[in-house]
Amino acid sequence: xxxxxxxxxxxxxxxxxxxxxxxxxxxxxxxxxxxxxxxxxxxxxxxxxxxxxxxxxxxxxxxxxxxxxxxxxxxxxxxxxxxxxxxxxxxxxxxxxxxxx
Numbered sequence: 001x002x003x004x005x006x007x008x009x010x011x012x013x014x015x016x017x018x019x020x021x022x023x024x025x026x027x028x029x030x031x032x033x034x035x036x037x038x039x040x041x042x043x044x045x046x047x048x049x050x051x052x053x054x055x056x057x058x059x060x061x062x063x064x065x066x067x068x069x070x071x072x073x074x075x076x077x078x079x080x081x082x083x084x085x086x087x088x089x090x091x092x093x094x095x096x097x098x099x100x101x
Contacts, residue, residue, distance in 0.1 A: 008083035013057060017083070018073025027068020030061075039075035044068055044085045053088030 013019060022028050033041045043062040044055055055067060059076040070085075 006081060007056070008081050010084045010087050013083035013085065016074065017076075019057075020071040020073065027070060029068060033069045033071060036071055037075060039077065040071050040073070042070050042072060042076070042083070044070060054084055055086035055088075057083040057085040 008017070022032065027044055038060060041061065042057040042059055044057050044067045045062055045065040046067060047054055047056065048065045057070060059080050059082070061069075
């Protein structure tokens with residue numbers, strides 16, 4: 001992912017867009033969202049970059065690195081940016097510190 005690209009923050013995505021997950025807490029599958037308006041469907045994807053453990057929500061249907069789908073109450077439009085769905089803020093420094101002991 002391009003570091004210069006601006007994303008909808010994880011908190012704003014939940015609060016402003018009204019994210020809905022499957023009642024089980026898992027992501028929806030394609031069969032669950034196909035009957036919903038396209039502009040309320042977001043695909044949650046991994047970045048595909050080992051250094052970036054974040055998950056992103058992209059408006060619409062996507063195939064590459066797809067984890068599943070979420071729905072939103074607020075419909076997206078053609079200028080809607082991707083959102084951070086899960087921000088991986090785990091510090092990798094702890095493994096480096098263990099190696100230096």
